[in-house]
Amino acid sequence: MTLSSLLRIAAAAQLAIALVNLLLVRLLEWKADLDRMPLLLREVFHVHCWFISITLGIFGVTTLRFADAMAASSNEVCRWLTGGIGLFWAIRTVLQVTYYSSCHWHGRPVRTAMHVALLATYGGLALVYSLSAFRNAL
Amino acid sequence: MHYEMNNAGSSKVALLRAAAVAQIAMVAVNLSLVRVLGLHDGLTRLPAAVRELFWVHVLCISLMVLTLSVLTLRFDREIANQAHALCRWLAGAAALFWLFRGWLQFFYSLSSQWPIDRLHWFFTAVDGCLALVYGLAAWGWAERN
Numbered sequence: 001m002t003l004s005s006l007l008r009i010a011a012a013a014q015l016a017i018a019l020v021n022l023l024l025v026r027l028l029e030w031k032a033d034l035d036r037m038p039l040l041l042r043e044v045f046h047v048h049c050w051f052i053s054i055t056l057g058i059f060g061v062t063t064l065r066f067a068d069a070m071a072a073s074s075n076e077v078c079r080w081l082t083g084g085i086g087l088f089w090a091i092r093t094v095l096q097v098t099y100y101s102s103c104h105w106h107g108r109p110v111r112t113a114m115h116v117a118l119l120a121t122y123g124g125l126a127l128v129y130s131l132s133a134f135r136n137a138l
Numbered sequence: 139m140h141y142e143m144n145n146a147g148s149s150k151v152a153l154l155r156a157a158a159v160a161q162i163a164m165v166a167v168n169l170s171l172v173r174v175l176g177l178h179d180g181l182t183r184l185p186a187a188v189r190e191l192f193w194v195h196v197l198c199i200s201l202m203v204l205t206l207s208v209l210t211l212r213f214d215r216e217i218a219n220q221a222h223a224l225c226r227w228l229a230g231a232a233a234l235f236w237l238f239r240g241w242l243q244f245f246y247s248l249s250s251q252w253p254i255d256r257l258h259w260f261f262t263a264v265d266g267c268l269a270l271v272y273g274l275a276a277w278g279w280a281e282r283n
Binding site for chain 1: 177183238
C-alpha cells in the first residue's frame with residue numbers, strides 16, 4: 001500500500017471521527033449530565049465539540065485534496081503541514097493513554113475495545129502523517 | 139523559496155504575521171478560559187469522563203490554532219503570494235474556521251448572557267478580523283496579483 005493511499009485512509013478516518021464527535025453526547029448518553037451544567041459551560045462544551053469536528057474536517061478534506069503532494073513531500077508547506085497534523089495526533093494518542101481515567105473502561109469489555117480501537121486509530125494517524133513529513137529525512 | 143515583494147506584498151505579509159500573533163494570544167486565552175469565565179466550580183461537578191473530554195477538547199483546539207499560527211509565521215510570504223495551491227487552501231480553511239467561530243460567538247455562544255461584557259464584542263471582532271485576513275489571502279488578493 002502506498003503512502004498516498006494511507007493518507008487517503010487517514011483522511012477518511014478523520015472525517016469519520018469528526019462525524020462521531022458530533023454524536024458523542026448521544027452515543028455516550030451524556031445529555032442528562034449536560035443539561036445539569038451551568039448554561040455558559042454547556043455552550044462552551046458544545047462549541048468545542050463543533051470546533052473539534054471542524055478541525056478534523058479541515059485535516060480530512062485537505063489531506064484528500066493534497067494526498068499525492070503530501071506523500072511525495074513535494075514541498076516544504078506539505079512537510080510542515082503533515083508534521084503539524086502528525087504532532088496533533090501524537091499528542092492526542094499520549095492523552096488517550098495518560099490523561100483519561102482507566103475507570104471509564106476498566107472491567108467493561110465494549111468500552112475497553114473502544115479505547116484500544118481509538119488508541120490504535122490515533123496512533124496510526126500520527127504514524128502516517130509523521131512518515132509523510134519526515135520521509136525525506138529517513 | 140524567496141519572493142520579491144512590493145509595498146502591497148509586504149503589507150499582506152504584515153497582516154498575516156499579525157493574524158498569527160493574534161492566534162497565539164487566542165491560544166493563551168483558550169487555555170485559561172475556565173479561569174477567565176469562572177467555570178471551575180461547574181466543571182468540578184461534572185462526571186469525570188465529561189470533564190476530561192472538556193479538557194482534551196480545549197487542548198486539541200489550542201493545538202489546531204497553534205498549528206495555524208506556526209504555519210502562517212513560517213510561510214507568510216508563500217501564503218501572501220499564493221505560492222502553492224496548498225497555501226491558498228490553508229488560508230481558505232483558516233478563514234472558514236474563524237468565520238464560523240465569529241458567527242458562533244455572535245449568534246450562539248453566550249447568547250443568553252450577552253452583552254455580558256466587552257469581551258464578547260472583542261472576541262467577535264478578533265474572529266472577524268482573522269476571517270477577513272485569511273479570506274483575503276485565499277480569495278481576495280489573487281485577483282490583484
